[in-house]
Amino acid sequence: MTLTVHPRARGVRTLALDSPGTRNALSAALVGDLTAALAKAGADDGVRAVVLTHTGTTFSAGADLRDPPGPEALVALLRQLVELPKPVVARVTGHVRAGGLGLLAACDIAVASTASTYAFTEVRIGVAPAVISLPLLPRADPRALARYCLTGERFDAAEAVRTGLLTAAGDDVDAVLEPVLDGLRKAAPGALAETKRLLTARVLETFDRDADALAALTARLFAAADAREGMTAFLERRDPAWVL
Numbered sequence: 276m277t278l279t280v281h282p283r284a285r286g287v288r289t290l291a292l293d294s295p296g297t298r299n300a301l302s303a304a305l306v307g308d309l310t311a312a313l314a315k316a317g318a319d320d321g322v323r324a325v326v327l328t329h330t331g332t333t334f335s336a337g338a339d340l341r342d343p344p345g346p347e348a349l350v351a352l353l354r355q356l357v358e359l360p361k362p363v364v365a366r367v368t369g370h371v372r373a374g375g376l377g378l379l380a381a382c383d384i385a386v387a388s389t390a391s392t393y394a395f396t397e398v399r400i401g402v403a404p405a406v407i408s409l410p411l412l413p414r415a416d417p418r419a420l421a422r423y424c425l426t427g428e429r430f431d432a433a434e435a436v437r438t439g440l441l442t443a444a445g446d447d448v449d450a451v452l453e454p455v456l457d458g459l460r461k462a463a464p465g466a467l468a469e470t471k472r473l474l475t476a477r478v479l480e481t482f483d484r485d486a487d488a489l490a491a492l493t494a495r496l497f498a499a500a501d502a503r504e505g506m507t508a509f510l511e512r513r514d515p516a517w518v519l
Contacts, residue, residue: 277305279330280312286323286460288316295331300339301374306348310355317359323467324459325359326452327382328366337373337396340506343497346490349374349406354482356381357410357475360468362459367391367441368448376440377407380414383471384455385441387432388448393440394429395420401505401515402496405489413478415439 281289290312292299299305316322329335338344344352356363356378365379367387373396379385397404404411404424411420419438423430432444445451459467496502501517508515 277302278308278312283319283321286321287326287456288319288322288324289326289328290316292327292329292335295333297339298333298336298370299329299331299375300336301344301349301378302339302342303344303348304342305339306344306352310348310352313352313355313359313363317361320464322361323462323464324362324364324456326364326366326456327356327378329369332369333375334365334367334369334371334391335375335378336370337375340400340510346406346493349377349493350409350482350486350490353377353381353406353410354479354486357478357482360471362467362471364452364455364459366448366452372396373404374407377404377410379440380407380410383474386448386451386455387435387441387444389432389444389446391432391435391444392429393423393431393435394427395424396427398425399427399505399515400509401499401501401503403492405493405496406486409482409486409489410478411440413481 277294279291279293281291290309292305294305313325316325362384363382365382365385367385368391370392371379372394376393376395395404416438432441435441436444443451505515
């Protein structure tokens with residue numbers, strides 16, 4: 276099992292990434308399961324909003340290095356989150372790394388516990404946050420992205436809120452989430468869909484313009500020597516050869 280679909284509760288469908296043994300890494304199987312569940316939720320007239328959450332201590336560690344999805348599949352998943360006619364709310368109580376931050380950026384609202392941590396770790400394994408930049412660049416602070424994407428530094432929930440990666444954070448994530456879901460339940464479904472369309476137009480322009488090129492860049496980087504060394508070093512729990 277990679278994904279748990281919870282029963283609809285007062286119009287809210289909760290999807291939980293459920294592969295804690297791999298730290299909810301984005302495998303081909305997980306991406307496929309999430310894509311299918313989102314499509315079903317989007318077509319369900321009884322669903323007012325979708326909550327995307329997780330089991331275990333990690334929301335997502337990014338791409339599964341043993342069973343990675345193709346870059347086109349990841350592009351399609353991120354676009355599906357942005358285009359879904361229902362608001363998607365991320366609920367985070369653990370750590371978020373690399374491609375997991377792409378999921379957060381593709382959600383309409385993202386709330387987290389103050390214990391959560393974040394890092395763009397791609398450069399440390401020899402690749403770049405190419406595909407996930409599609410929802411990230413239009414929504415997050417460019418100076419913050421320059422620092423954290425280039426260095427791979429870890430940062431906390433307060434910094435994630437400041438930079439626009441999170442909407443809000445608190446000690447009790449469900450207390451933060453409650454008024455958000457209450458507001459979505461009070462909104463007319465058609466009005467929610469049209470308002471989301473307005474809010475995501477600039478993000479979708481980025482997908483239309485850059486998705487093919489960034490998918491190709493991802494494929495090229497993952498096949499390069501730096502990525503082979505970086506991923507091998509990560510799996511062997513050692514520093515890659517370029518570390519000074």
